[in-house]
Amino acid sequence: GAGVSQTPSNKVTEKGKYVELRCDPISGHTALYWYRQSLGQGPEFLIYFQGTGAADDSGLPNDRFFAVRPEGSVSTLKIQRTERGDSAVYLCASSSAGTRSYNEQFFGPGTRLTVL
Amino acid sequence: AQSVTQLDSQVPVFEEAPVELRCNYSSSVSVYLFWYVQYPNQGLQLLLKYLSGSTLVKGINGFEAEFNKSQTSFHLRKPSVHISDTAEYFCAVSVFPGGFKTIFGAGTRLFVKA
Numbered sequence: 001g002a003g004v005s006q007t008p009s010n011k012v013t014e015k016g017k018y019v020e021l022r023c024d025p026i027s028g029h030t031a032l033y034w035y036r037q038s039l040g041q042g043p044e045f046l047i048y049f050q051g052t053g054a055a056d057d058s059g060l061p062n063d064r065f066f067a068v069r070p071e072g073s074v075s076t077l078k079i080q081r082t083e084r085g086d087s088a089v090y091l092c093a094s095s096s097a098g099t100r101s102y103n104e105q106f107f108g109p110g111t112r113l114t115v116l
Numbered sequence: 117a118q119s120v121t122q123l124d125s126q127v128p129v130f131e132e133a134p135v136e137l138r139c140n141y142s143s144s145v146s147v148y149l150f151w152y153v154q155y156p157n158q159g160l161q162l163l164l165k166y167l168s169g170s171t172l173v174k175g176i177n178g179f180e181a182e183f184n185k186s187q188t189s190f191h192l193r194k195p196s197v198h199i200s201d202t203a204e205y206f207c208a209v210s211v212f213p214g215g216f217k218t219i220f221g222a223g224t225r226l227f228v229k230a
Contacts, residue, residue, distance in 0.1 A: 003159075004159075031216065033216070033218075035218075035220075040222070040223075041222055041223070042120075042122075042206050042208075042220030042221050042222050042223050043160070043206070043218075043220045044220070045217045045218060045219065048216050048217060055216070056216065056217055058217070059217070091159070091160065093160075095216075102148055102165070102167050102210075104162060104165075105162075105218065107159040107160040107161075108159055109158065109159045110159060
C-alpha cells in the first residue's frame with residue numbers, strides 16, 4: 001500500500017516569506033508526527049497529533065511555526081516569516097492508534113526547505 | 117529529559133568486516149530504543165527496536181543490537197558488512213509507556229569500502 005507522502009519534495013523561498021508543507025499519512029493512521037532534520041543532525045521532534053488535536057507541540061521552536069490536521073488525516077506545517085535558520089528537511093511520520101503500547105512510526109521522504 | 121549520544125560521527129570499514137555503531141542514552145524513566153537507517157535521498161527506515169524482553173534484538177539486513185541497562189547503551193552490530201550498508205544510522209529513544217516523542221541521536225555515517 002501507499003506510504004507516507006510529503007509535498008513538495010523541495011521548496012525554495014526567500015527570507016520573510018510564508019510556506020506550507022503538506023503530509024499525507026498512511027490511510028487509517030491516527031497518529032501523525034513532524035520532525036525537522038538540519039544538515040548533519042538527527043531528526044528533531046516538532047509536534048505530534050492524535051486525530052485532529054495536537055497532543056504534544058513541545059518541539060515547535062517558536063510561534064512562527066504552526067501545524068494543523070483539521071480532518072484527522074492530512075496535516076500541514078506552516079512557517080511564517082521564514083528565516084535562513086529554518087532551512088532543513090522536514091519529515092513527517094504516521095502510526096496506527098494506541099496510547100499504551102508501541103506503534104511503529106513510518107516516515108515520509110521529507111520536504112527539503114531552503115530559505116535564501 | 118531523554119537524550120541520545122552516538123559516539124562516532126563516521127565509521128569507515130572494509131567490506132565483509134564486522135562493525136559496531138555505538139549509542140548511549142540517558143533517561144530517568146523506562147524507554148523504548150530504536151535504530152533507524154537512512155539511505156541517500158531516502159526516508160528513515162526502522163532497522164530494529166527494543167521494547168522489552170530479550171536484550172539482544174535482531175533486525176533487518178543482518179543487524180542486531182544489545183540493550184545494556186546498566187551501561188545505558190544500545191550498540192548496533194553486524195558481523196559482515198556489504199557495500200550496500202553504506203548509509204546514515206540513527207539511534208533513538210521514546211518514553212515508555214505512552215510516549216510518542218522520539219529523540220534521535222546525531223547519526224553515524226557508515227561508509228563501507230571495497
